[in-house]
Structures are given as C-alpha cells and as structure tokens.
Amino acid sequence: MIIIGAQVSKNFVNIKKDIQIQQCGIDLRVGKIYSLKGNGALDYTNEKRELPKYIEIFNSEKDEKIHLNVGIYTVQIADRVKIPHNMAGFTYPRSSLLRMGCTLYTAVHDPGYEGYPTYLMHVLNPITIYKDARIAQIVYIECSEVNGEYEGIYNERNK
Numbered sequence: 001m002i003i004i005g006a007q008v009s010k011n012f013v014n015i016k017k018d019i020q021i022q023q024c025g026i027d028l029r030v031g032k033i034y035s036l037k038g039n040g041a042l043d044y045t046n047e048k049r050e051l052p053k054y055i056e057i058f059n060s061e062k063d064e065k066i067h068l069n070v071g072i073y074t075v076q077i078a079d080r081v082k083i084p085h086n087m088a089g090f091t092y093p094r095s096s097l098l099r100m101g102c103t104l105y106t107a108v109h110d111p112g113y114e115g116y117p118t119y120l121m122h123v124l125n126p127i128t129i130y131k132d133a134r135i136a137q138i139v140y141i142e143c144s145e146v147n148g149e150y151e152g153i154y155n156e157r158n159k
C-alpha cells in the first residue's frame, strides 16, 4: 500500500490554514452536526434505501460551540474533499477526540468522489466542540487498479 504524502494530499482538500497539514494526512474540520430522527432502511439494490431524518444542531459557519451529550450524531465536514481517479481516502478520528471518549465511524472515500463527507460520531463521554474544530484526518492511498469512478448519490462533484 502506498500512502500519498501530505504535501500532495493537501491539493485534494480545501483546507482553511496550513495547520491542517499533518505528517501523512490532512486534518478535517467540523462543519455541521446533526441528530438523527426515525429509522433508516437498506436492501440489496438500494430500491428501498431510506435515510433517517437529520436535524441540524450545529453549524460552524454561525455557531461558536456546542455541548454534545452521550449519543449518536452525524457530522458533515467543512472542508471540500476530492478523491483522484487512482486513489482512495480513509478517514480516522483524531487521537485527541478518542482520548476524550468520542469517536467517528467512517467508510471508504471512492475514486472520483468530491464533496463534504459525512461521518457518524459516537459520543461516549460528553464533549464540547468549538467551530472549525479539527476532528478527523484523511489519508490518501494509491490504488493499483480501480473499477471506474464513484457516481453515487453522495457525490457532489457537479454541484
């Protein structure tokens, strides 16, 4: 596995300041935080796929901070992320977040994806999150071969 260095990876994320450039990845800032309402549904073909409702409880663009009680939230990242056609991206929670009893669950960022990713945040110990807090780090890897580019419903490439 070849990890793309931070000096190259920084070209794929619209960062606010250089403080986000880490040793081999790029830190990502909190954008919006949502609580979930209702159930989701998932099948084989996505025909019956249904997302729950999301209630926005925080927005880095207008709010200063939020106190999060124990629970499950989704977080949309404030930095626009782009995945080149020959790469994939993996996001990890920041170590500091884990040390506070809070984590993120993340999936694969496919080749061709572009947008503001959404992650699941699990607060196991209450935490205060300030606007633009760096909560995660994305690491890019090179793929030896790929099966096309991501064209699914979460791609914001054409927006």
Ligand SMILES: O=c1ccn([C@H]2C[C@H](O)[C@@H](COP(=O)(O)OP(=O)(O)OP(=O)(O)O)O2)c(=O)[nH]1
Pocket: 046, 105, 106, 107, 108, 109, 110, 111, 113, 116, 117, 118, 119, 120, 150, 151, 152, 153, 154, 155
């Ligand atoms: O934690 C993550 C991981 C990835 N993504 C983005 C980038 C990725 O390319 C896209 C789709 O991810 P995935 O293919 O895992 O989702 P899916 O549920 O299979 O969507 P689709 O049915 O559109 O393939 O969502 C996120 O927002 N959050």
